[in-house]
Amino acid sequence: MAIFLTVISVLLLCQFFFTIWNMKQFPVLKPASFSSDEPISLSILIPARNEEKRIEACLQSIVDQRHHPKELIVLDDHSTDQTRAMVERFAETYPWIRVQSGRALKQGWLGKSYACSQLAEVAASNWLLFLDADVRLKRGAIEAIYNQLCTQKTGMLSGFPEQKTGTLFEQLVVPMMMFTIGCHLPVKWVGKSKNPAFAAAHGGFIAIEKTCYYDIGGHEAIKDSLVDDMALARRVKEIGFPFTLASIHPFVYMRMYESGQEVWEGYRKNVFPGVNRNIALLSSVFCVYTMLYLAPVICFMVALLQLDMLSICLATLCYGLGVSIKATIDIENGRTSAMAFLLPVSILSLIAIGFASMKIGLKKEGYEWKGRRYE
Template sequence: MLLILLCLFIIVVVVQFLYYIVFFGKFSFAKPQISTPKRVPISIIVCAKNEEENIINFIPLLAEQNYPDYEIVLIDDASNDDTLEIFEAFEKQYSNVKLVKVKNNEAFWGNKKFALTLGIKAAQNEYLLFTDADCYPKTKEWVKEMSAQFTKEKTIVLGYGAYEKIKNSFLNKIIRFETLLTATQYFSWAKLGKPYMGIGRNMAYKREEFFKTNGFIEHMKIRSGDDDLFINEAATNKNTTICFTTDSFTFSKPKTTFKEWFTQKRRHVATAKHYKSFDRSQLAVFYVTQLLFFILPIILLAFQFQWMIVLSIIVFRYVFAWISLGFAAGKLKEKDVMYWFPIIEIILVISQFNIFITNTFSKPVHWK
């Protein structure tokens, strides 16, 4: 029995090697990205619901982009605070701001996808760049960098949405590591020709891609997924590319309590179950092998079965995983979280299992 477990442990590490080195290596070991400005007309789309505190600080940063031809489409999704009034002030202040006011609709009550659909239809440009109301671009070159990746064939661009660093916060390191790992996954699979998700904090696509899939109609009843479910449906190996230049990053304020972060991750995991079968399978295999990597050696070492071999395999796995994610962290400017890699990974695996159990018995809350 123990010999079987040892063989299974070896298989698990081999699968992990394939993920970290072969699959994730497509992004981790990729050459630095060089941008060639396209200067196509762009419409930045921001959907907000009760975001008065964030938009006061962040919308002006969108208006200061170093780009010759762009508009900002601000969508107020029936906010109860002063979001609409602030948007109206921005519309008067900036000539390139267009305001879309959304009233609650009985058929699409509180559905962000309905609000985004109205914003997309109102945009005057064919190329659309998305971010969230609680996000801001790292530099004034954000629009230029993201739009530079568009070509005649590549009409979907997946970007990186980072989180602000908070000193002396271990939760912040967990959040940023998880964001790094997720980005490494979806960037790598996109480079492998199997794009499966993007993030609404930083992504772009040509409007024709939206109408090719009839917008969000296939998953309109699912409250989340205006970003990843759309990409899962619309993205292909021919029309999708990535952007990971430093100036293309956006930043968001991270959750500051474990409860808030856990709730956020519950929504993400609940959405992932609607991915295509291949994408669900590859994500499941990665997580299951992560989980087994911790369970199997504990059993083997508890019985002191071939403990030298077991320890050697553990070291080997950590070396190649650390190297792969280390290169990815360098590209995404998240190197500091890698010092905590072994500890954070264990926490994430346990949290993921907890989320799976919790979501089985209750549904997470979505758009405000």
């Protein structure tokens, strides 16, 4: 057991140093001045389906900015609540805001991709910023976004907003999204490599230049993809446009889910499709996670019973390294590091969701989200 734990500790130490280096590779949105003669224009596009609990705060965060986009269009995707009425109230005060009625879902399309495609059709700017209704912009966000887009000129920009969490299950699972990115995706290669394998994006925040958007086929090219953000990023890289995965949490935040059930259903919908329904890949990742982050805890308990002090020390070292990796990623993304101590529980939760996602995918039972069923 001591030999096994020694090997694990070496692997975790390497992972720790890689993570520190990797998190420093993110380009960072920076505060910037704004000039009215900027060579770009920006349309903020928000697909909304029954978002009355979220849309008001989203719009308020945008109108509270020092500078505003050229236009803001919300697509009411057949909402049955007060979503449309809330947007219309904003439109009465701000003429650059309007609401668009969504068409009936076409066969072969998934709901969000079809909504985004309709928004792109009516957008007048040369940059399109797709936001989810639960996204909030902090002060100075518009200027920072303009600054990055002016520098980049074309292609796509995405990033992971600061994640606000409430329930315990949210705190355990939601930050694991950045944990997997920080541990496994060489961020430097995301911008430099044309290989679509080195791509990651967050569907809540995607800015894409209009020429690039239509050259890659728009959302129609990925109309049946459950993980539309990743599919769009891969298309951008395949065609050869610039792609930036930036650190946007200083200017953007969100609360993706508001209950443990939403976390379970949301992640279950994305995990298996997110690895292209590759059983071997998902199983391999979970085996590695079990070995690195769960096995040391089990070894610690066994060593404690056997009074094996060497193994107890090594297991404690392994646990501490795992916690340090998680804490590093949490802190770099504007979160507290307190939940890092529950990393083994987060890993167990993620594995449970992953296998539930795989089960549904293999049995073709269909994933349910916001009243729609997806295959």
